[in-house]
Amino acid sequence: MTEPERPTGPGPEPVPGSEGSERSARPVLELDQSASASAYDPVDGKADDGGRIGRFWSVRRVPAALLALVVLGGAGLLLYDVAAVRADRPAMRWRRATAEYLAEWRLDEIAVLAAAGAVMLVGVWLVVLAVTPGLRSLLPMRRDRPHVRAGLHREAAALVLRDRAMEVSGVQTVRVRMRRSKASVRARAHFRDLDDVRADLDAALGVGLKELGLARPPALAVYVGRPPARKR
Structure with a gap:
């Protein structure tokens, strides 16, 4: 039997050791020291279809x-x-x-x-x-890829919502308290009607919560008031 002829047309030539380089180029997940190794295990397709996504487990x-x-x-x-x-x-x-x-x-x-x-x-x-899982300050995010699991700290999520709230016209100061099931936002408006400011905050923070990509977005509670009057 004769060996089949290889195509002589232009094309990429195989690079020696390309298989090894591809393996070495694959990203390696670095485990967080505060989470157990089971928190990084890949999941089946059910989680990508809207299944339940559990919290991160602390190694304690x-x-x-x-x-x-x-x-x-x-x-x-x-x-x-x-x-x-x-x-x-x-x-x-x-x-x-x-x-x-x-x-x-x-x-x-x-x-x-x-x-x-x-x-x-x-x-x-x-x-x-x-x-119990522990790590209550780490909010699990949606798993768009089966081999990647991400989490967002409450402080970071609260900072993002605070920046979104400060972009609303009329808002002077904002305090955000982020929990696992509820995000409380207290703002002070020094001009504009309070109802208009509250409506704009609801819209802006609602979009902000969706963009955080959390697996279980918390409920939003917005409180708007006037700053205290200065004493003369």
Whole structure:
């Protein structure tokens, strides 16, 4: 069999190592240190069709590290004392003193109940940290591409809305408070009718919220008033 002839016409010549260069040219996602790796996993096509987009999950390194240190230290100390007793050596003084001290307390005393309640609250707090996403200041954005997930900080979103509000004629000062489900805007108008200023703010901020590209745009609440009168 003869090898088929290659086309002799003009065309781009293959560059040696082009496959490797294409792979190296692909963008690499840099993980944010405050978010877990699962926050950057690609999703299926359901999210692009308007499916539910979840919040970013925090890794919570500080609580996990503190709890691990406490459990490791307590378990290691107790294991060492138990091994010493098994080796026919006396138990540590702190364990004997603790056992004698606890033997004098009754379960229905206020101090015992208070300590049990405090331990229960700490346990509930750890469970809440484990089952909730965290990162409430990071608002998830729409996922137009399955391999890209973006978020917008509340401060940045509030700054964008504030700039939009200051462009409205008659507005003197603006304060924006951005939450996950509501954006509160308080403006002061030094001229023009308040109803006209409020209508312009509603229109401008409504467009601004859409341009932010948030997955769940918050509700908009606009309050307009006059600046306080100066004292003579």
